[in-house]
Amino acid sequence: MKIGRLFSEKTVFSFEVFPPKSTASADSVYHTLEAIHRLTPDFISVTYGAGGSGGALTAQIAEAVKSRYHTESVAHLPCMYLSKDEVLQLISEFKQKGIENILVLRGDAVPGMPPKDDFRYASDAIPFIKAHGDFHIIGACYPEGHRESENMVADIRNLKRKVDAGADHLISQLFFDNRYFYTFLERARKAGVNVPVQAGIMPVINKKQIERMTELCGATLPKKFVKMMERFAHQPEAMRDAGIAYAVNQITDLVAQGVDGIHLYTMNQPYVAQKIKEAVQTLII
Ligand code: FAD
Numbered sequence: 001m002k003i004g005r006l007f008s009e010k011t012v013f014s015f016e017v018f019p020p021k022s023t024a025s026a027d028s029v030y031h032t033l034e035a036i037h038r039l040t041p042d043f044i045s046v047t048y049g050a051g052g053s054g055g056a057l058t059a060q061i062a063e064a065v066k067s068r069y070h071t072e073s074v075a076h077l078p079c080m081y082l083s084k085d086e087v088l089q090l091i092s093e094f095k096q097k098g099i100e101n102i103l104v105l106r107g108d109a110v111p112g113m114p115p116k117d118d119f120r121y122a123s124d125a126i127p128f129i130k131a132h133g134d135f136h137i138i139g140a141c142y143p144e145g146h147r148e149s150e151n152m153v154a155d156i157r158n159l160k161r162k163v164d165a166g167a168d169h170l171i172s173q174l175f176f177d178n179r180y181f182y183t184f185l186e187r188a189r190k191a192g193v194n195v196p197v198q199a200g201i202m203p204v205i206n207k208k209q210i211e212r213m214t215e216l217c218g219a220t221l222p223k224k225f226v227k228m229m230e231r232f233a234h235q236p237e238a239m240r241d242a243g244i245a246y247a248v249n250q251i252t253d254l255v256a257q258g259v260d261g262i263h264l265y266t267m268n269q270p271y272v273a274q275k276i277k278e279a280v281q282t283l284i285i
Pocket of ligand 1: 121140155158171
């Protein structure tokens with residue numbers, strides 16, 4: 001099923017999982033899927049580990065999400081290190097496996113690895129993929145601006161290009177202060193970005209994870225969030241529970257403000273996904 005139609009029916013709630021680094025340890029992600037599919041998300045997306053696992057593993061897991069766990073799936077597809085032929089091979093594999101939804105990305109530069117020339121931006125890959133298959137296409141967006149972009153105006157101009165190129169819906173980068181999301185959304189709508197936008201929420205599991213993620217994506221850490229991390233830095237369970245409460249507060253506010261959907265970066269942590277889903281269950285029907 002293409003997931004686009006869900007947005008006219010409800011506040012969409014989805015999960016993201018990542019494949020393990022090697023095919024050999026792929027089983028660990030099935031443990032996560034076994035638990036989280038019971039929480040009846042609208043879809044589960046599977047990242048594409050640019051650092052090693054590659055598209056075949058993503059396709060294999062996204063297929064299992066559908067066939068074994070009876071949940072709609074989204075396969076991520078970062079394109080900057082792929083040629084047109086490689087993208088064609090992958091999307092043909094997606095089709096064979098019944099995958100109908102793709103999150104098309106540029107991907108992040110790997111130091112020392114020159115990109116291929118075929119797709120410079122996600123907006124180059126989207127029309128190419130659309131021309132070769134009947135997929136629901138998703139793009140990424142950045143409430144605080146993409147870290148390489150000059151400023152927010154340029155980033156939103158490029159986002160509009162991505163939507164004009166054929167992105168049917170967007171999922172945002174994680175953020176810890178909803179005000180960034182609301183300001184971004186207002187500006188994007190004014191610029192003519194009229195597709196559904198899901199807010200990406202990442203619960204804190206430990207201080208190290210957040211430091212690594214924010215280093216990667218540059219999300220601002222609000223004062224109260226930093227205080228929470230400092231207060232519970234040496235109490236793993238308290239940190240986990242405070243992180244769950246923080247994420248639930250963010251989601252409650254977003255849903256109250258009429259957000260199109262929530263995309264939870266589960267970090268392959270079923271307990272955290274379960275606690276959050278239970279807490280917001282009545283809000284998202
Ligand atoms: P683009 O949309 O191509 O934008 C990249 C930069 O180029 C931006 O600064 C933009 O403003 C600028 N730009 C875009 N178009 C133009 C243009 N025409 N002219 C000039 N400048 C332009 N990475 C992975 O490797 N695997 C994953 O599975 C993965 N999943 C993700 C899921 C989500 C929800 C998000 C938000 C990100 C994910 N990423 C993933 C990370 C993503 O690959 C990086 O953030 C990457 O740096 C940008 O990808 P993009 O598709 O948003 O890039």
